[in-house]
Amino acid sequence: xxxxxxxxxxxxxxxxxxxxxxxxxxxSLVDSAEEALHIWLxxxxxxxxxxxxxxxxxxxxLGVSRGTLRSALHRLEERGEIVRRQGSGTFVGRTTxxxxxxxxxxxxxxxxxxxxRRGLALSSVDVHIERRAVGAEVGEALGLAPIAPAxxxxxxxxxxxxxxAVMFDVVxxxxxLPEEDSLRxxxxxxxxxxxxLIGLGVPVxxxxxRVIPSLLSSRERAGKLLGVKRTxxxxxxxxxxxxxxxxxxxxxxxxxxxGGLDVTVxxxxxxxxxxxxxxxxxxxxxxxxxxxxx
Numbered sequence: 001x002x003x004x005x006x007x008x009x010x011x012x013x014x015x016x017x018x019x020x021x022x023x024x025x026x027x028s029l030v031d032s033a034e035e036a037l038h039i040w041l042x043x044x045x046x047x048x049x050x051x052x053x054x055x056x057x058x059x060x061x062l063g064v065s066r067g068t069l070r071s072a073l074h075r076l077e078e079r080g081e082i083v084r085r086q087g088s089g090t091f092v093g094r095t096t097x098x099x100x101x102x103x104x105x106x107x108x109x110x111x112x113x114x115x116x117r118r119g120l121a122l123s124s125v126d127v128h129i130e131r132r133a134v135g136a137e138v139g140e141a142l143g144l145a146p147i148a149p150a151x152x153x154x155x156x157x158x159x160x161x162x163x164x165a166v167m168f169d170v171v172x173x174x175x176x177l178p179e180e181d182s183l184r185x186x187x188x189x190x191x192x193x194x195x196x197l198i199g200l201g202v203p204v205x206x207x208x209x210r211v212i213p214s215l216l217s218s219r220e221r222a223g224k225l226l227g228v229k230r231t232x233x234x235x236x237x238x239x240x241x242x243x244x245x246x247x248x249x250x251x252x253x254x255x256x257x258x259g260g261l262d263v264t265v266x267x268x269x270x271x272x273x274x275x276x277x278x279x280x281x282x283x284x285x286x287x288x289x290x291x292x293x294x
Contacts, residue, residue, distance in 0.1 A: 032277045033064050033072035040274035041081060041092060050117040052082070052090045063276040088119055108207050108241075110192040115159060122190030124155040124167075126225070129180050138170050141240055141251045151177055155187060156225050157254075166222045169193040169252045175202060193250055194241065203243045212236040216255070226257040234258060 027035075037058075046052060053061075059069040073090065076082045080093045115122045131149050139146040150173045157165040171193065177183055178196070186196055197204055216223045217231040226234075234256060241250040 029064055029068045029277060030071045030075075033062055033068055034075050036062055036274045036277060037072055037076060038081065041076075046092045046117070048092050050092045051088075051119045052092065054089070058274070061273040061276065091119070108194075108204070110194040110198075111157070111165075112190055112192050112195055115190070120159045123158045124187045124190065125158055125163075127153070127155040127184050127187050129153050129184060134170055138251050142170065142172050142248050144172070149173065153183075153187065153193060163226050164257050166225050166255045167252065168254070169250060171197075172249045175200070175249055193252065197241070197243075197250060202249055204249070205242055205244060207239050207241045210238040212238060214255070222255050226255075228257070232258050 052058065055066055055069055055073075059066045062069065073082060073084065076093075077084055082093050083091045085091065112122055129151065131151050133147045134142065134144050134150050134152075136146045138144075138150075139148060142150070144150065151171045153167075153169040153171075155167050156163050157167055171177060175197065177200070178186070183196065187193075194204065212235070214234050214236045215231055216226070216228055216234045218224065218228050220228075228234075237252075237254045237256070239252045239254075240248060241252070243249045
């Protein structure tokens with residue numbers, strides 16, 4: 001028999017033998033860890049470009065060793081589902097360049113948390129803090145008279161040295177904010193007003209957000225701050241933050257540079273962590289997977 005006829009037959013035989021053995025023994029821990037990670041990432045908690053928790057935390061969540069986890073991550077990396085960067089961490093894979101910040105409107109979260117997951121350094125420049133009359137529009141939003149005084153904050157948000165948003169916030173006068181110098185330092189170091197409210201113990205519960213498509217030209221002040229070269233489409237987010245059942249505590253209006261924000265609305269059953277391997281296997285009535293990756 002010719003040599004080229006033997007080789008394919010030998011390969012099929014070996015594959016069939018391995019498949020029968022795998023069916024009898026069940027999946028390995030690496031197989032199960034890979035599946036659990038894939039399902040976890042597909043759930044939508046983490047988006048393209050987000051940084052995942054450290055390996056030791058994920059290994060603990062799964063109930064496997066770091067060796068098993070690394071083998072599973074290697075498989076995901078080969079398929080492009082994750083990206084591992086030396087010294088920076090593990091990130092959700094992407095096929096296109098993501099926006100600096102990705103906002104899922106069904107979850108209230110400070111931009112500082114989004115930036116941390118993406119490995120971005122946030123800061124604010126041109127921070128202006130003053131106490132002044134809120135005016136008719138903001139007063140109506142916060143349930144205040146137009147002449148009522150409140151603390152206003154205007155600033156430019158910078159991500160990795162690039163301006164990404166011009167932000168304007170008004171905090172209800174019933175909220176006792178930190179001293180101006182302390183508040184300014186917090187904002188300059190990348191904290192959001194929402195971070196400050198949470199840090200003060202304000203029981204923030206939800207926010208109502210309106211997305212406003214806008215055009216911004218290079219002649220406008222915001223356009224100059226964001227480095228816009230010509231008239232271009234941008235996103236503006238107007239938000240009213242509530243505490244308790246229906247208590248309005250802050251109003252914001254943020255204008256994002258092109259590529260500064262990716263807005264999505266995703267509806268899913270969200271899991272904050274991957275399902276532990278042993279629990280997942282027991283739930284399906286199967287034997288504990290073989291551990292050949294540790």
